[in-house]
Amino acid sequence: MTASELGTPIQGVTLYSFTRAFHGREYDLEGLIRKVAAEGYGPGLEIIGFSSFRGFPAIDDRFAGEFRDLVEEQGLVTTSLAINADIGIHRDRLLDQDELVAYMTRQIEAAAKLGFPIARVQISITPDSMERLAPIAEKHGVTLALEVHADQYASHPRILALRDRYEKVGSPYLGFTADWGATVSGFAPSALEAYRRRGASEELLAKVVELWDRYYEQGPPADQAEHGQRFGSFIGLAAQHGRSDLGIDFGINGTGLFGPARVDDWLEIMPWIRHVHGKFFGIDENGEEPSVPVRDLIRLLVENGYSGAVSSEYEGWHWNNWQDAFEIVRAEQAVQRSAAENAGSRMITDAAEARSALAAHLAQPVTR
Amino acid sequence: MISDRIIEQGTLTTDGSRASVEVRLPWYRALPGSCIGQAQLTIDGVEAPVDSLRWRMNGREFTFAELSSNTEEWWFPTDSAVLSGDLAIDGDAEHEVRVDLTVYIPYIIIGDGETLHIEENSTKTMKAVAA
Structure with missing residues (x-):
């Protein structure tokens, strides 16, 4: 061929x-x-x-x-x-x-x-x-x-x-x-809807999207260390908004499912x-x-x-x-x-x- | 993850001194005993003593220490396991049951050789049945 x-x-x-x-x-x-x-x-x-x-x-x-x-x-x-x-x-x-x-x-x-x-x-x-x-x-x-x-x-x-x-x-x-x-080209809307149903605020969800979009602009992580930093930044964002319970989930999805x-x-x-x-x-x-x-x-x-x-x-x-x-x-x-x-x-x-x-x-x- | 399904509705039993409930794997694929980490069983806000917890699957009962080194017995995703512990509850009455469960995901390594673990919990209200 x-x-x-x-x-x-x-x-x-x-x-x-x-x-x-x-x-x-x-x-x-x-x-x-x-x-x-x-x-x-x-x-x-x-x-x-x-x-x-x-x-x-x-x-x-x-x-x-x-x-x-x-x-x-x-x-x-x-x-x-x-x-x-x-x-x-x-x-x-x-x-x-x-x-x-x-x-x-x-x-x-x-x-x-x-x-x-x-x-x-x-x-x-x-x-x-x-x-x-x-x-x-x-x-x-x-x-x-x-x-x-x-x-x-x-x-x-x-x-x-x-x-x-x-x-x-x-x-x-x-x-x-x-x-x-x-x-992937965006944070999945159905995942955002699921967080909404778990009581996440619109403000927090907008920040999650903004953070993911920034990583998309930067491109995928160069190595494991950068991946780890990004994972941690999703956890930090959730904590800042009083939703630490969602942090690991944001990290897993934002870095491990939605690759940029x-x-x-x-x-x-x-x-x-x-x-x-x-x-x-x-x-x-x-x-x-x-x-x-x-x-x-x-x-x-x-x-x-x-x-x-x-x-x-x-x-x-x-x-x-x-x-x-x-x-x-x-x-x-x-x-x-x-x-x-x-x-x-x-x-x-x-x-x-x-x-x-x-x-x-x-x-x-x-x-x- | 399927944390909404951890506790099987209507499976709370008591013999007066111990209580047990059926639990489902909050993951899509079979995991061996070694990947079943800590669990907690809490009924009406009272937690069963950690040392009293037992895990039954594939027709055998395990302590959590025994599970931690067992790579022979696997928890299949459509099977219920039974979590039990020392808790005296009334039979024939409604109770609020909470199960916390940690499972290790053996093919996902994060950082310095650390295996990813997920912590899930679920709470359901159900009537106890005398064993």
């Missing part, structure tokens, strides 16, 4: 979008998979191992077979299994990298068993450890897509160090998951983007995402020839308990499809086409 060919991204969803419905026991895993298929949120299907599979990463053969049959019967295509780098699993110390490699290996094996061609991995894995995991990924036929998530972003030093190592190793099994939360990098920052790692988290937080009265530039992000992918999967990842459920996540995802996917068409292409919604497009995307050698 040449860079001038337009991409056709694959539509899909992560079950993480429906956390409230699963956690609230409205749908079990099978019910949720059937719902995704019936409502047309696929064909791409992403699942978080530790959220949806009891006993994960241990997966017995019978369960794996039933799961794969269900996905196929429902006309869905497994894209990414989100696995976790739980480096802080012990209370008194962090895992060393040997332990972390072993911890990830069990989950990569689970991804292969369940039929996922991609495993989303996380930032605590060093370049050395990613290099060690490459042959394990290859053995199991699972591409490792390390998630670039706020407070990091594509041109962050830690991500560039990974990219440079990928380039040296040259394995098609090492890449990135681009999470759109790194390139620009859309074209993704170009730094574009050839290594194997999967995309279409992170978003809500849909406004005009049917648009008010704080994530979904249209620009889809255009960027299309124009750069991306034909991998985009998992719609609705994360407004953390605070939005007054709107239906299923309807919100439906509306966001309509924006994605419209954006792809406006960019002269389309989203893939057919399962067979999605399967072959994803296989071709993952087999593609990296060329800069």
